[in-house]
Amino acid sequence: MSKIKQKDLILYSALIIFGLFAPFIFSAFKVQLTYLCILIVLAMTWNLQGGEMGYNTFGNILFYGLGMYLCASVQVGMFFPLAEWTESGGEKTFVHTTAQYFQGMGVGLLVAAIVPTIVAGAIGYAILGLRGHYFAICTLGLGIAGGEIAGGIEIIGAGQGFTTPPFPAEIVDNEARGEFFYFLSFVLLIAAFVFVKYIYGSRFKLILNAIRDNEDKAEAMGIQTMKYKITGWMCSAFFCGLAGGIMGGLIGYIDSTDVAFDGREMGVFMVLMAILGGKGTLWGPVIGATLFHIFKEGLWTLILGWQYVALGVLIVVIVIYFPEGLMGWLREKYPERFGEVIDEKDRKASVELK
Amino acid sequence: MNKLTKLFVTFISAITLALVSFSSSFAKVEGDYIVLGSAISLTGKYSSNGVHTQNGYNMAVERINKMGGVEVQGKKYKFEIIYYDDESNPKRAAQLAERLIKQDGVHYMLGPYSSGLTKAIAPVTEKYKIPMVEANGASRSLFTKGYKYLFAVLSPANQYLEVAIDLAVEKNGGKGVKIAQAFEQDAFSQDVRLGILDAAKRTGSEIIIDDKLPKELNDMAATLAKVKAVKPDVLVVSGHTKGALTAIRQISEMKVDVPMLAMTHCDAAKLSKQHGKKSEFALCASQWHKNLSYKDKFFGTGKKYAKDFQKEFGYDPPYQSAESSAALLVFKDAFERANSFDRDAVRDALVDTEMQTFYGNIKFGPGGQNVAKPMILFQVRCKGDDCENRVVAPTKWASDKFYHPIPKWSERS
Numbered sequence: 188m189s190k191i192k193q194k195d196l197i198l199y200s201a202l203i204i205f206g207l208f209a210p211f212i213f214s215a216f217k218v219q220l221t222y223l224c225i226l227i228v229l230a231m232t233w234n235l236q237g238g239e240m241g242y243n244t245f246g247n248i249l250f251y252g253l254g255m256y257l258c259a260s261v262q263v264g265m266f267f268p269l270a271e272w273t274e275s276g277g278e279k280t281f282v283h284t285t286a287q288y289f290q291g292m293g294v295g296l297l298v299a300a301i302v303p304t305i306v307a308g309a310i311g312y313a314i315l316g317l318r319g320h321y322f323a324i325c326t327l328g329l330g331i332a333g334g335e336i337a338g339g340i341e342i343i344g345a346g347q348g349f350t351t352p353p354f355p356a357e358i359v360d361n362e363a364r365g366e367f368f369y370f371l372s373f374v375l376l377i378a379a380f381v382f383v384k385y386i387y388g389s390r391f392k393l394i395l396n397a398i399r400d401n402e403d404k405a406e407a408m409g410i411q412t413m414k415y416k417i418t419g420w421m422c423s424a425f426f427c428g429l430a431g432g433i434m435g436g437l438i439g440y441i442d443s444t445d446v447a448f449d450g451r452e453m454g455v456f457m458v459l460m461a462i463l464g465g466k467g468t469l470w471g472p473v474i475g476a477t478l479f480h481i482f483k484e485g486l487w488t489l490i491l492g493w494q495y496v497a498l499g500v501l502i503v504v505i506v507i508y509f510p511e512g513l514m515g516w517l518r519e520k521y522p523e524r525f526g527e528v529i530d531e532k533d534r535k536a537s538v539e540l541k
Numbered sequence: 542m543n544k545l546t547k548l549f550v551t552f553i554s555a556i557t558l559a560l561v562s563f564s565s566s567f568a569k570v571e572g573d574y575i576v577l578g579s580a581i582s583l584t585g586k587y588s589s590n591g592v593h594t595q596n597g598y599n600m601a602v603e604r605i606n607k608m609g610g611v612e613v614q615g616k617k618y619k620f621e622i623i624y625y626d627d628e629s630n631p632k633r634a635a636q637l638a639e640r641l642i643k644q645d646g647v648h649y650m651l652g653p654y655s656s657g658l659t660k661a662i663a664p665v666t667e668k669y670k671i672p673m674v675e676a677n678g679a680s681r682s683l684f685t686k687g688y689k690y691l692f693a694v695l696s697p698a699n700q701y702l703e704v705a706i707d708l709a710v711e712k713n714g715g716k717g718v719k720i721a722q723a724f725e726q727d728a729f730s731q732d733v734r735l736g737i738l739d740a741a742k743r744t745g746s747e748i749i750i751d752d753k754l755p756k757e758l759n760d761m762a763a764t765l766a767k768v769k770a771v772k773p774d775v776l777v778v779s780g781h782t783k784g785a786l787t788a789i790r791q792i793s794e795m796k797v798d799v800p801m802l803a804m805t806h807c808d809a810a811k812l813s814k815q816h817g818k819k820s821e822f823a824l825c826a827s828q829w830h831k832n833l834s835y836k837d838k839f840f841g842t843g844k845k846y847a848k849d850f851q852k853e854f855g856y857d858p859p860y861q862s863a864e865s866s867a868a869l870l871v872f873k874d875a876f877e878r879a880n881s882f883d884r885d886a887v888r889d890a891l892v893d894t895e896m897q898t899f900y901g902n903i904k905f906g907p908g909g910q911n912v913a914k915p916m917i918l919f920q921v922r923c924k925g926d927d928c929e930n931r932v933v934a935p936t937k938w939a940s941d942k943f944y945h946p947i948p949k950w951s952e953r954s
Binding site for chain 2: 214215216217218219222275277278279280335338339345346347348350353354361364434438439440442443444445446449452487488491492494495
């Protein structure tokens with residue numbers, strides 16, 4: 188057992204060291220790396236519902252969008268009148284000082300984490316009683332509704348969009364902004380990973396699995412499934428909100444349906460990445476998100492105008508060749524690596540029987 | 542290794558190879574080429590206008606290169622553009638702008654299509670001090686942010702339909718009119734709305750319907766039902782190409798009678814072709830029309846441009862293409878006046894731009910917007926089944942009289 192742990196330790200420290208130095212070595216790819224961190228967080232937290240609990244949600248984008256709007260609103264609203272900032276498509280510009288910018292960002296992220304968590308609790312209470320397809324379709328509506336509602340609220344820019352505060356001009360270094368957002372998202376990634384890993388070693392994960400495998404039986408065993416389902420969703424919402432807040436600051440412009448409540452892209456991507464990597468595994472979403480991001484950044488520009496066709500083909504390939512995702516496929520090939528013991532004799536016996 | 546593993550390894554190596562070939566960055570000026578970058582909507586809701594924009598850029602690149610290119614310090618250079626597809630999504634556009642600048646080493650940018658995407662890209666170009674000449678981001682708020690590297694060859698969005706309200710008031714004997722308006726929920730259309738609000742206040746007009754339409758709109762029957770009930774003097778609709786098409790389709794289906802119908806994006810939507818007689822009498826705001834008498838040495842007159850464009854791409858150029866072509870003329874002019882590839886020198890040269898192109902006069906105001914060119918209004922008029930856009934305002938360019946009011950559907954054949 189200790190041998191595996193040592194191996195893990197080397198892997199983790201190597202990844203962290205890579206993460207710390209990556210923005211300096213691959214300076215030109217900083218923004219892409221930031222996106223990658225965020226994508227992994229989204230895939231990993233989606234996996235808690237879709238993979239572990241068996242509740243395929245398209246609603247996590249709601250928390251992402253909420254976090255984005257909240258973080259930006261707080262960052263502006265703390266120091267300036269928000270209504271004037273967004274009036275007439277954001278004609279007036281107030282300039283944040285360096286201290287104001289970072290204070291605003293800090294408090295904004297805090298709010299962006301807490302409020303979506305509470306919202307997830309409230310919505311979860313209402314809809315987590317639904318199961319299977321009904322739940323999936325219900326959550327699909329959440330993101331769309333979020334976008335339409337946000338597009339009608341004047342104080343956050345409505346259809347005109349919301350320009351988030353520009354990075355303080357006093358910091359002259361061109362690279363500073365990219366580095367700031369990279370490390371912010373990197374820290375979020377580590378926090379999310381540690382948290383999910385902790386869950387993987389806990390009873391909580393087993394309960395989620397029990398819900399996935401047979402919810403009625405789990406209930407019969409005396410587990411208050413509703414309570415755990417809601418808690419699980421709130422955990423995801425917490426990280427999705429933070430991810431949204433960071434993305435809002437990074438992109439610099441929030442549009443209700445195309446950036447914040449972007450169910451068509453981000454909302455689908457997070458599901459796709461988790462499935463590509465293998466849902467229900469710790470590393471699956473990480474690997475899935477990484478591969479997906481590389482695929483997207485590397486190949487999409489080569490096939491201008493045909494990217495979504497390529498994406499469609501990718502989905503078909505995944506479903507046909509890797510129905511359990513890459514991790515599931517590896518697990519089938521090398522079960523001993525995953526700590527599964529195969530009784531050779533038994534296997535041979537069953538082969539002979541056939 | 543079995544087949545699948547081999548397949549997998551091939552896949553991974555292909556990706557790695559692609560990445561490596563991508564990370565080899567272009568220089569801003571490579572050999573004889575000045576490399577410009579642009580994120581364009583080739584897919585998604587703005588794809589038709591994105592293609593108009595791209596065609597406009599390509600047409601100008603080809604023409605300038607053919608006529609000798611850009612002369613800087615005695616050497617002739619040619620233009621080249623790196624395109625990416627932003628999928629009509631601001632998030633993607635901002636990311637691609639970063640990529641163009643950081644990875645492809647682009648030092649000069651051309652704008653994307655639509656105000657929303659320009660709003661997303663401008664902070665990036667500003668951060669890296671990259672001059673961007675854009676031709677399709679008209680939102681007024683782009684020009685009040687104090688951007689120093691943003692230059693727009695077009696008039697701001699709020700000016701699009703203000704003139705139409707003035708016309709309506711004039712036809713009403715100087716008295717205020719009743720306005721019904723419906724605008725898509727996006728940066729551009731909402732800015733057009735602000736212009737109407739200003740015009741209404743100025744003329745003492747009353748806004749009796751003020752609807753918001755969803756993005757990618759395919760249905761505005763609810764608004765039209767209201768219009769039928771309250772009978773306004775003017776109906777104003779703006780929602781890019783789809784908005785224009787949807788409006789005409791449903792107005793004719795529901796036989797909505799309004800004395801005046803003002804819209805945007807009629808020519809981009811090829812209204813007169815697509816809907817023929819049904820679109821007759823629609824009043825449209827436009828940045829440019831081929832009948833205007835501006836000219837330059839590259840494209841000649843607007844009419845000549847339209848003819849060449851038609852030959853090359855097989856359709857009449859909408860103003861989106863014309864203004865995009867003009868953006869490259871501006872860049873060429875600025876490079877030659879700066880006589881250098883230094884970004885700040887080019888930027889300073891752009892500030893001093895004062896030129897005439899086939900598309901109109903170009904001179905940038907302090908916010909970067911073009912202040913030398915008025916908006917025009919044209920009206921769709923038909924002879925038999927043959928429909929055309931005729932300029933009706935401002936009077937200096939007008940080739941036809943403004944037809945008012947629109948006859949009722951029951952009287953139209």
